[in-house]
Amino acid sequence: MKKNNKKKKWIKFRHRIVRNLLYITLGTYARIKYHIHIEKFKEQEDRPYLVLLNHQTAFDQFFVGMAFRGPVYYLASEDLFSMGWVSSLIRYLVAPIPIKKQTTDVKAILNCIRVAKEGGTIAIAPEGNRTFSGRTEYMSNAIAPLARKLGLPVALYRLEGGYGVHPRWSDVVRRGKMRGYVSRVISPEEYAKLTDDEFFALIEQGLYVNEAVADSEFHHKRLAEYLERAIYVCPHCGLSTFESHGDLITCKTCGKQVRYLPTKELQGVDGEFPFHFVADWYDYQSRFVNSLDVTAQTDKPLYRETASLFEVIPYEKKKPLADAVTLSLYGDRLEIATDKDTLTFPFASTSAITVLGKNKLNIYGKETIYQIRGSERFNALKYVHLYHRCRNILKGEEQAEFLGL
Secondary structure (H helix, E strand, O other): OOOOOOOOOOOOHHHHHHHHHHHHHHHHHHHHHHOEEEOOOHHHOOOOOEEEEOOOOOOHHHHHHHHOOOOEEEEEEHHHHOOOHHHHHHHHHHOOEEEOOOOOOHHHHHHHHHHHHOOOEEEEOOOOOOOOOOEOOOOOOOHHHHHHHHOOOEEEEEEEOHHHHOOOOOOOOOEOOEEEEEEEEEOHHHHOOOOHHHHHHHHHHHHOOEOOOOOOOOEOOOOOOOHHHOOOEEOOOEEOOEEEEOOEEEEOOOOOEEEEOOOOEEEEOOOOOOOOEHHHHHHHHHHHHHOOOHHHOOOOOOEEEEEEEEEEEOOOEEEEEEEEEEEEEOOOEEEEEOOOOEEEEEOOOOOEEEEEOOOEEEEEOOOOEEEEEOOOOOOOHHHHHHHHHHHHHHOOOOOOOOOOO
């Protein structure tokens, strides 16, 4: 008998049923919780699209699904697929397309092409990260040639107000308004006439959102809470740690306090504060890190704190290794001390360090992926920034500004 080598289809009829059920249930929940106005994409008809979106909240994929008819297949990081039976259920119900966040994932590209050939709509957030600052983050220009390979019309889906309603660093959703809509469609005929740089510029322009403006109000009793997940540099004393409560964040080194207002503005408590919005503070923080010669700061740790340690078995599970380890962050390495030994990750030979979600940290060693989970106030971002600053210096690119997000 001849073997049937035909691949099973990615797209299943059940995905449409699940999409319709989610639209009724989670769609209603999202509207109530996020106060979002979603404009349906009426021009879609029965044609599949490549949907590119700016990434503001953890619910963005549901907002896209509410705007488009039929199932949408989302590109998602491997962290979503490493949660045991939960990941298996997600795969079965909605079949997202896995991608290794820290690399150029050829398999993910091939899977996107496969879904496109089967007539599926694909959604990708080119930033690869939710914004910490309120501005649309760095996008890789590799999205333009990928879109060209898929050959689908490109719908630029723009989310506005998401940072005000639910900043990445916060646990609470504020009372305010959001909007989600297709800002532009770029047809295959149109982008065929463009260079990759011109095509990418259109994508950037269509998705860029800057919420460092006092254009609306967002109310909650805990407006500033956990801002320390995004901020670790004090304009008065440099590298520091912070603690927030209610609408105040306090530098634990110098004691300076800053109030986060419903307008998203920042206000000094005892005197003027040099930054108007979190985005301004975030930009200063990046400039400060890019001014450091971190390769000379190797004797004493810049930060030392405790956390839990896990091993990530990609596309399977996360295995607990230790409830409490000591993290020591130096300018050229990260050390993780357990009861038995110390794991050392020289930045020169560590393939990647990434932040996931609000404040989880993934470290990609030579053969093993580790995940760090600190306290609720843990700042994973500083590890990513200092890692990239060191790598830039080692590569002879001291003037490079990109710090990994």
